[in-house]
Amino acid sequence: MTSSRLPGKVMLPILGESLLFRMIERLQMIKHAAQLVIAIPEEERGGAIECEAKRIGVPCFCGDLNNLLDRHYQVARLFNADIVLKIPSDCPLIDPRIIDQVLDFYESHEGEYDYVSNLHPATFPDGNDVEIMTMDCISKVWQEATRKLELEHTTPYIWENPEKFRIANVVWETGKDYSMSHRFTIDYLADYEFIRTVFENLYPNKPDFSCDDILQLLEERPDIYEINAEYSGVNWYRNHLDELKTISADQTKTIPG
Numbered sequence: 001m002t003s004s005r006l007p008g009k010v011m012l013p014i015l016g017e018s019l020l021f022r023m024i025e026r027l028q029m030i031k032h033a034a035q036l037v038i039a040i041p042e043e044e045r046g047g048a049i050e051c052e053a054k055r056i057g058v059p060c061f062c063g064d065l066n067n068l069l070d071r072h073y074q075v076a077r078l079f080n081a082d083i084v085l086k087i088p089s090d091c092p093l094i095d096p097r098i099i100d101q102v103l104d105f106y107e108s109h110e111g112e113y114d115y116v117s118n119l120h121p122a123t124f125p126d127g128n129d130v131e132i133m134t135m136d137c138i139s140k141v142w143q144e145a146t147r148k149l150e151l152e153h154t155t156p157y158i159w160e161n162p163e164k165f166r167i168a169n170v171v172w173e174t175g176k177d178y179s180m181s182h183r184f185t186i187d188y189l190a191d192y193e194f195i196r197t198v199f200e201n202l203y204p205n206k207p208d209f210s211c212d213d214i215l216q217l218l219e220e221r222p223d224i225y226e227i228n229a230e231y232s233g234v235n236w237y238r239n240h241l242d243e244l245k246t247i248s249a250d251q252t253k254t255i256p257g
Contacts, residue, residue, distance in 0.1 A: 127184030
């Protein structure tokens with residue numbers, strides 16, 4: 001709700017429901033059993049998101065505004081999590097099949113990894129971000145991480161210290177890399193227009209539409225792709241290239257204009 005570029009973005013309307021509702025709806029489509037919790041800042045207690053969470057029937061946890069690592073750690077402890085599956089709230093087009101794919105990999109290698117993601121490095125279209133951590137892993141990060149970016153973004157301490165963690169990355173099985181060319185996340189008004197248009201075209205006939213369905217739509221309707229194409233590749237990395245050893249300049253782009 002406090003986004004500087006698009007305030008209140010998770011409550012914007014999509015086909016008569018909030019963007020948050022539509023995202024929760026997609027998360028509930030995964031085949032794996034999972035306790036879903038919406039983790040918001042303490043400052044927003046009693047606000048629009050908590051009210052929406054109650055309406056949807058999903059627990060809502062209030063934690064630190066800027067220290068998301070602490071927020072994720074505390075909610076995991078409260079709900080006695082076995083593992084933590086972190087999904088950013090600005091990914092309303094996330095494909096539940098991709099979440100299951102990363103979970104399948106983690107479970108098929110049970111006990112082998114502390115952290116599994118599909119974004120370090122990313123290959124899927126931006127907005128399909130999945131990160132899995134064991135409780136031992138997030139506890140260690142919570143105890144040791146100190147830099148602002150590590151607290152704000154939860155997992156960079158893991159990336160930057162591979163000698164301390166057993167790390168795996170799931171790549172897009174197509175062999176392609178659309179992480180810098182296709183933007184399915186929301187940070188700007190153009191992103192909202194893109195996401196709303198995708199839902200309007202796909203949801204009525206297939207509520208559980210996939211990443212492949214979106215890409216097929218964009219092939220048929222390049223005008224939809226162009227709605228937010230100028231922001232493709234723009235991500236938070238751009239502000240921390242001098243701080244992150246494991247991120248290169250070709251993994252981000254500056255804001256147009």
